[in-house]
Amino acid sequence: MPAPNGPNGFTNQELMVIEAARHIQDGNVVLVGTGMPMVATTFAQKSHAPNCICVVESGPIAPEVIPTPISVSDPKIMHRAVRLGSKREVLGCILQRGLVDVGFLGGAQIDQYGNINTTVIGDYRKPTRRLPGSGGANDVASHSKRILIITKHEKRRFPAHCDYITSPGYLFGPEGRQKAGLPVTTPPITIVTDLAVMELTRESRTMQIIKLMPGVQLGRVLDSLQFAPAVSAHLTEVELPTAEQLRILREEVDPSGVYLKRDGAAGE
Amino acid sequence: MPRSHMNKVMSLTEAVQEFVKDGASVGLGGQNIGRCAMAAVHEIIRQGKRNLTLYGCNLSISMDMLVGAGLVRRCESGSGNLERFGTTFCWRRKVESGELEMEDFSHLAMVSRFLAGEMGLPFMPTKSLLGSDILTYTSRGTQKKFEIVDNPWNPGEPVVLLPAVNPDVAIVHVQRADPMGNLFIEGFSTHEPEMIRASRAVIVTCEELVSTEEARRHPERTTIPFLYVSAVVHQPWGAHPTSVHRYYDYDGDHINHYQACARQGGEAVQGYLDRYVYGSKSFADYLERIGGPARLAGLRASMQSMTRIP
Numbered sequence: 001m002p003a004p005n006g007p008n009g010f011t012n013q014e015l016m017v018i019e020a021a022r023h024i025q026d027g028n029v030v031l032v033g034t035g036m037p038m039v040a041t042t043f044a045q046k047s048h049a050p051n052c053i054c055v056v057e058s059g060p061i062a063p064e065v066i067p068t069p070i071s072v073s074d075p076k077i078m079h080r081a082v083r084l085g086s087k088r089e090v091l092g093c094i095l096q097r098g099l100v101d102v103g104f105l106g107g108a109q110i111d112q113y114g115n116i117n118t119t120v121i122g123d124y125r126k127p128t129r130r131l132p133g134s135g136g137a138n139d140v141a142s143h144s145k146r147i148l149i150i151t152k153h154e155k156r157r158f159p160a161h162c163d164y165i166t167s168p169g170y171l172f173g174p175e176g177r178q179k180a181g182l183p184v185t186t187p188p189i190t191i192v193t194d195l196a197v198m199e200l201t202r203e204s205r206t207m208q209i210i211k212l213m214p215g216v217q218l219g220r221v222l223d224s225l226q227f228a229p230a231v232s233a234h235l236t237e238v239e240l241p242t243a244e245q246l247r248i249l250r251e252e253v254d255p256s257g258v259y260l261k262r263d264g265a266a267g268e
Numbered sequence: 269m270p271r272s273h274m275n276k277v278m279s280l281t282e283a284v285q286e287f288v289k290d291g292a293s294v295g296l297g298g299q300n301i302g303r304c305a306m307a308a309v310h311e312i313i314r315q316g317k318r319n320l321t322l323y324g325c326n327l328s329i330s331m332d333m334l335v336g337a338g339l340v341r342r343c344e345s346g347s348g349n350l351e352r353f354g355t356t357f358c359w360r361r362k363v364e365s366g367e368l369e370m371e372d373f374s375h376l377a378m379v380s381r382f383l384a385g386e387m388g389l390p391f392m393p394t395k396s397l398l399g400s401d402i403l404t405y406t407s408r409g410t411q412k413k414f415e416i417v418d419n420p421w422n423p424g425e426p427v428v429l430l431p432a433v434n435p436d437v438a439i440v441h442v443q444r445a446d447p448m449g450n451l452f453i454e455g456f457s458t459h460e461p462e463m464i465r466a467s468r469a470v471i472v473t474c475e476e477l478v479s480t481e482e483a484r485r486h487p488e489r490t491t492i493p494f495l496y497v498s499a500v501v502h503q504p505w506g507a508h509p510t511s512v513h514r515y516y517d518y519d520g521d522h523i524n525h526y527q528a529c530a531r532q533g534g535e536a537v538q539g540y541l542d543r544y545v546y547g548s549k550s551f552a553d554y555l556e557r558i559g560g561p562a563r564l565a566g567l568r569a570s571m572q573s574m575t576r577i578p
Binding site: 057058059060070071075076078079084085086087088091092095096119124125126127128129130131132133134135137138142164165166168171176177179180181183258 | 298299300301302303325326345346347348349350351352353355356359360363364366370372373374375376377379380383394395396397398399400401402404405407408425426427454455456457458459460461462510511513517518571574575
């Protein structure tokens with residue numbers, strides 16, 4: 001993915017992380033996995049949301065993450081946690097209990113209803129490509145008050161319908177979650193990519209493009225989805241990062257570039 | 269119970285011989301690159317226990333090695349992967365070829381199943397999975413994966429019931445244990461507390477063997493009391509190349525080495541197993557092969573820089 005260096009010399013991948021982090025508010029309880037969700041949440045903590053609380057499915061509660069964890073069982077994700085508990089505590093007693101404000105996910109496939117597939121490409125019993133599976137993602141998508149998805153923008157990742165719905169968005173339309181009996185019926189869902197920001201509309205609960213990355217033409221985003229999304233009447237450009245935001249990201253969050261590539265080469 | 273409650277210490281060879289049978293269902297502890305019971309897995313591979321069904325939440329390198337050795341028939345779990353180190357390649361290959369049955373749940377769903385198992389209940393409700401394809405598709409060999417019932421106290425509200433899991437044997441590596449089998453788990457504990465108490469037998473390897481007097485002096489520090497534990501094996505570094513909180517960091521180079529072999533499959537996997545598992549007389553021998561004291565000291569120092577060793 002070519003990521004043009006803008007006047008401030010940042011990549012769209014870096015701005016993707018900063019933009020995703022803007023959707024985390026100070027004081028939010030955020031359930032995060034590793035990779036980009038963890039990078040963005042750590043950035044939020046070190047910039048505009050110092051009181052956001054991070055919980056991790058393997059057991060860490062409110063850690064002060066040190067750079068750069070590569071797994072939910074990485075010691076770096078445990079650093080200075082107030083408790084290192086169990087999966088039951090985090091996924092049951094915090095998430096299913098209803099205490100998570102933002103569930104932060106990635107995904108192999110994300111469809112127009114915000115459903116996520118991390119299980120299988122092709123047929124379940126005869127898969128073309130077997131993927132890792134749900135992990136805690138189904139739980140996060142079922143129980144979080146808001147769902148935030150961050151992913152590299154590639155056409156193959158955005159089918160009209162997922163091959164397999166691992167983690168529920170709105171399933172098949174506005175009433176989808178309610179009909180299925182999911183505990184959280186109308187969570188806002190936002191998808192942040194290195195090309196655009198998309199949200200599910202209130203009316204159809206399908207994807208709508210609301211922001212473009214600087215310098216990205218709408219046509220390129222439309223060409224990178226396998227369905228025709230709505231386009232906001234108030235389409236705007238993602239706000240540029242400040243020098244301080246870039247410094248925090250590069251020096252404090254991922255200083256050795258485990259996830260963030262300065263030259264614009266593919267990261268996650 | 270044939271052995272005295274007071275002393276369950278034995279060798280890994282004895283423990284696996286006695287408690288892991290061909291065709292057993294095995295609960296695997298640890299997660300991703302943290303506290304996987306690798307020494308015990310090596311011994312299961314050396315003894316060639318076959319036709320295993322593996323249970324866990326995240327199944328990672330320990331599962332993948334057992335699959336690579338051709339000993340696993342079926343997995344039931346929430347995921348199989350090593351995150352930044354890539355997927356679990358032996359597992360992926362055999363699921364794709366249809367040689368391995370895989371039944372998918374979420375992590376909370378698996379924890380809920382262990383929770384039912386540890387409390388002597390037949391099933392556990394959850395509000396996860398609703399609307400997802402985890403409830404649409406089942407693997408070959410699954411009889412009845414779930415049931416959706418109406419909440420009796422709130423008619424119209426669907427609730428998913430999941431069957432209890434009681435593995436024949438759980439395999440875990442912990443920081444400290446005493447000869448009775450009282451376990452002291454430090455740091456994150458994943459699904460282990462529920463899984464251990466749900467299992468019919470439990471093999472524990474530990475970094476340090478401590479006295480029962482220590483448990484009696486600080487009983488509030490005991491994570492799991494001895495009642496569930498069948499065998500205690502003192503095996504320092506028994507989770508290598510995964511990490512143990514407060515003891516050592518994960519060995520990224522070795523995990524990458526395994527992953528390169530696993531990705532390639534076939535002779536590369538066989539070569540790995542020949543060199544590090546079949547060819548190692550003991551886990552101590554394996555530790556020499558992966559770089560010995562110098563390598564291990566680096567992993568300890570790395571963990572010390574993040575947590576202080578007590």
